[in-house]
Amino acid sequence: MHSPRPIRPPFTRESAEAKVRAAEDAWNTRDPDRVALAYSERSLWRNRAEFLFGRAAIRAFLLRKWDRELEYRLAKELWAFEGSRIAVRFQYEYRDDSGQWHRAYGNENWEFDDDGLMRRREASVNEIAISESERRFRWPVPGQRPADAPGCEDPSDSPRLIQG
Secondary structure (H helix, E strand, O other), rough: OOOOOOOOOOOHHHHHHHHHHHHHHHHHOOOOHHHHHHEEEEEEEEEEEEEEEOOHHHHHHHHHHHHHEEEEEEEEEEEEOOOOOOOOEEEEEEEEOOOOOEEEEEEOOOOOOOOOOEEEEEEEEEEEOHHHHHHHOOOHHHHHHHHOOOOOOOOOHOOOOOOO
């Protein structure tokens, strides 16, 4: 199987948006082998309090992640870009093995090498437990987020917004 050529820097708005959507689509497959191929062999990651180095460590992380995060669905959105860097915000939902649903919110900073492989990823993630009725992501898994499905909505739409 031949994979398509990665989108390479320097990024334009269109290519940065395409890179973000390609990443979202790959992560929504929940295929750690496919996802890991987007990262360089010497990629550096910070994910919450975990620090990873290299494609093999990334693959192992993804296996652990999707073993405990069931029915995982992810939406990403371009936040900013310049040269070889892209910033995104994201939300994802999953349930754990007890049936409790969760929504995670976060930001990622990405840096790419000349071949379009991610050489650095720094993710900050916050997570809350949600009820089944609060779920927003309901497309079939694994699978791409449909065009009419919710994405990274404005937090002011949240029923949990605290106003002063």
